[in-house]
Amino acid sequence: MAKNKQFVEKVTAMEEDFAQWYTDVVKQADLVDYGSVRGTMIIRPYGYAIWENIRDTLDKKIKETGHENMYFPLFIPESLLQKEKDHIEGFAPEVAWVTHGGDEELQERLVVRPTSEVLFAEHYSKIIHSYRDLPKLYNQWSNVVRWEKTTRPFLRSLEFLWQEGHTCHATDQDAAEETRKMLDVYTSVCEDYLAIPVLRGQKTEKEKFAGANYTLTIESLMHDGKALQTGTSHHLGTGFAEAFDITYTDEKGELQPVHQTSWGITTRLIGALIMVHGDNRGLVVPPKIAPKQVMIVPVAQHKEGVLDKAYEIKERLSKAFRIDIDASDKMPGWKFNEYEMKGIPLRLEIGPKDIEKGHVVLARRDTGEKTFVEMEALEATISQLLEDIQENLFQKALQLRNDKTSVAGNMDEFISLLESKPGFIKAMWCSGKECEEKIKEETAATSRCIPFEQETVSAHCVYCGEKADKLVYWAKAY
Secondary structure: OHHHHHHHOOOOOOOOOHHHHHHHHHHHOOOEEEOOOOOOEEEOHHHHHHHHHHHHHHHHHHHHOOOEEOOOOOEEEHHHHOOOHHHHHHHHHHOEEEEEEOOEEEEEEEEEOOOOHHHHHHHHHHHOOEHHHOOEEEEEEEEEEOOOOOOEOOOEOOEEEEEEEEEEEOOHHHHHHHHHHHHHHHHHHHHHHOOOOOEEEEOOOOOOOOOOOEEEEEEEEOOOOOEEEEEEEEEEEOHHHHHHOOEEEOOOOOEEEOEEEEEEEEOHHHHHHHHHHOEOOEOOOOOOOOOOOEEEEEOOOOOOOHHHHHHHHHHHHOOOOOEEEOOOOOOHHHHHHHHHHOOOOEEEEEOHHHHHHOEEEEEEOOOOOEEEEEHHHHHHHHHHHHHHHHHHHHHHHHHHHHHOEEEOOOHHHHHHHHHHOOOEEEEEEOOOHHHHHHHHHHHOOEEEEEEOOOOOOOOEOOOOOOEOOEEEEEEOEO
16 A cells, blocks of 8 residues: 555645646656757657557548648748748747758758748649649648747647648638638547547637638636647638739639638647646546557466466457556556556456456546456446546536636636636627737736637626627636
């Protein structure tokens, strides 16, 4: 028992210091190590396996919607980035520059890509000529570099992994439909697979992507009451098309600019997973995305027949589940804590007495509940338990979000709620940029989204008191 307690104490209680709890879980669950350059991370095998499952799930959905994968170079000439003024101004503070190749100074600086809009735009200008060439539905899986001042593994790092879709369409309506469609795809990945409930809506003009007509977003609430932007989809309009001369001849023979979109999610989804589902025992991974759904832990494995039976069960269950076995010489209590820390949904315990009675013990990571299960009922029971865990994690996260969502009618209420009940604050807004900026300046809270489903909680703007026309979700955010 002492060993178990000592292992758990390696993780700071989230109620005591949430930031330290997060760092402890990331390290103790063996998700990352720190790179030799400040703000970079080495994604360890277990962390990368989680990303692979997210990536593979999303990649399948992207392809099912008619998109194709491709890949672009890491470097962007400075002159290319300068072609779209709003875009470069938005990214300038985060750009990393290459000034030398070997011992020679480059004639033109190169940008290490922070995003790939200009690369896609230049390529599209070469391959699109006629309406018959449209739509172009491309996606890229890659890394990007953004020189962040403050970093934290998964949430904000100098280099991270992501996908970025970039599409071209004949009409504004087609581009708008694409923008919404891909937000729906992101919603499905977050809610149906990661068990993370999301708010869906549009960013304000101030918070939209640099160079976009508008940005759609999904926003999630972390356990500490801070928000996290978990995915965005941008309607780019014709801005890049005009800057890069991406035109096509329509059916009447007239030259028209294309209408573009871009959309992306990143490895910060792993950070969201940690902060939405994790607890003081470590990580909790939803079954649909877990690298291992079941871990077999033999008890008294030195006794005759125990390991043989454990491996027999593993072989049998591996046809239906992602399953592994720990047959190392570590004590069972150490193993229990190890796999609780890693958040594996189900632990299967089997020892001599279990074999004698023809059953095993199944332990749920989300509730800690243990169940004796007959050998012949394993497949059906595990399948049902994994479904129950997946649904339970979503409902717990949804309940947390509901409990941490409040309504403010004026700034006194707004400030009081930020201090006493961190979370989403629903408040009306007059659409004035000055009010939005003042709220951020005075409270550090930002507009997270203008939800698709609007309601009226007051007649007046939360800041200026003038007539309001939009409900906005506000929160402090990562």
